[in-house]
Amino acid sequence: MIHITKVIILFISLIISIPTMAQHGKVLFVMSEADTLLLKNGKKKRQTGIFLNEFYQAYKAIVDKGYSVDFATPTGKKATIDQESLADDYWKEDIQMKQEAIDFWSNNQEFSNPMTLDKAIEKEKEYIGLVIPGGQGLMVDLIYDKNTPLLLKSFAKNQKVIGLICHAPSFITTIQKEENPFIGYKVNSVTGFEEFYIEKFIMKGKPQKRKIAKQLHKLGLEYKKGGPGKSYAVRDRNLITSQNPYSGTQFNELYLKALEEVN
Template sequence: MKILILITTFMASISIASQNKKVLFVLSAADTLELNSGQKKRQTGVFLNEFYLAYKSVVAHGYRVEFATPNGLISTIDEESINDKYWKNQIEVKNEALTFVKKDSAYNNPITLEKAIENESEYFGLLIPGGQGLMMDLMYDAYIPILLKQFAKDNRPTGLICHAPSLLIAIPMDENPYIGYKVNSVSPIEEFVIEKFIMKGKPTNRKIAKQLKKLGLKYKSGLPKANFAVKDRNLVTSQNPFSSSSFNRLYLQALEEY
């Protein structure tokens, strides 16, 4: 009986400990993507399943989430990401995600990136979902390199999904703590398909894999639409909207190790 009580108490303490740990989700607040040197504009934002499936996984394991965006603006969801083809057998989860972004208080009241930096010691991990929106705002935001370097300094779990690994390029080479790390992102073939057949135009900042390799990171990728992610120490990166289960498994592993 005493052993059972001890085990129950121990498991409860683990649950309480994880509930007291926060993961910072940094989201883009951009809603328009410029293509072909500004000659064409397209609706953009955060990719819904890349964001929500990661959020759902983290919360299911007892972590709390705080959202931060540039200037505290509410994130826009990329309309492309609502297409059923990105959800396969998870249509009910898609509807759950759409309800979440409409009604969740935390999502609709994000803090600023400046405030996130002030509070950074409170966060157990950092996670940035993908979507073309971040190529318009987070890529050029002065607070992003600061946040990435702060989390790297303490080896805190840092997850970057699909287009989000491009944010590593925003850190100058002589200050970049991730030089030499294995990294993944949207692959060159997938980038070509997105530009040619989905967006039908080229964004200003592109060829992410090439830029990562040029910076000194060891780029790895899976086949197009592969469920592929890479973990190197505290850094977890993934390739596309179909990589959620691989990313979530590795990111949770990073949280547990930390």
């Protein structure tokens, strides 16, 4: 009798938990798979990729809230990590998370076997949100990929939450003005001064794609910025954009709040 009672209690608890589990949706992470950046008009090569903390901090915040995640890259290759992003300075909010992120990048099977962007577009209806972490690698492949503007327009049209980190807001400029759903939005990205600092003192050379803030403003968006190297993020409707590798906490707060509202 006691055994039957325990089974009934377990069954009831599972039934009760179903609505709670069902309310958590799925978020798509789109990432670069590029590993080489050309500088100085192609005369210099530099290792590149996505910024690990910009990816992992957002990923962890989202899955810790009970959402599931899928990964996509242009051709289905594993995303490359920019080695610069392993410097301790970018992890000063939580230095212990750095090794956790490295282990995830090295060993997680889902991360290591992403779908293609073509497949991600086919599955768009499954997702309630999109996140594109930053890094110079994005400016090598995703900025030129025909699927990037298609994804942004589709997610915007269906009122889904879009998170663009650091360099990723540049993808808004890949959409023609007459069909761009973000015209007039408040938006943030890596600033002109931060681009200059990176080019002068870290990469020691200028890439082909740059001056993101200026391009966003010229297109017709209301560009907002924080101080160089400071935490800053902005939300306008379902679009959340952030400035640099130090903006993770602010980005996550705004993004999670937007997910809650649409879910």
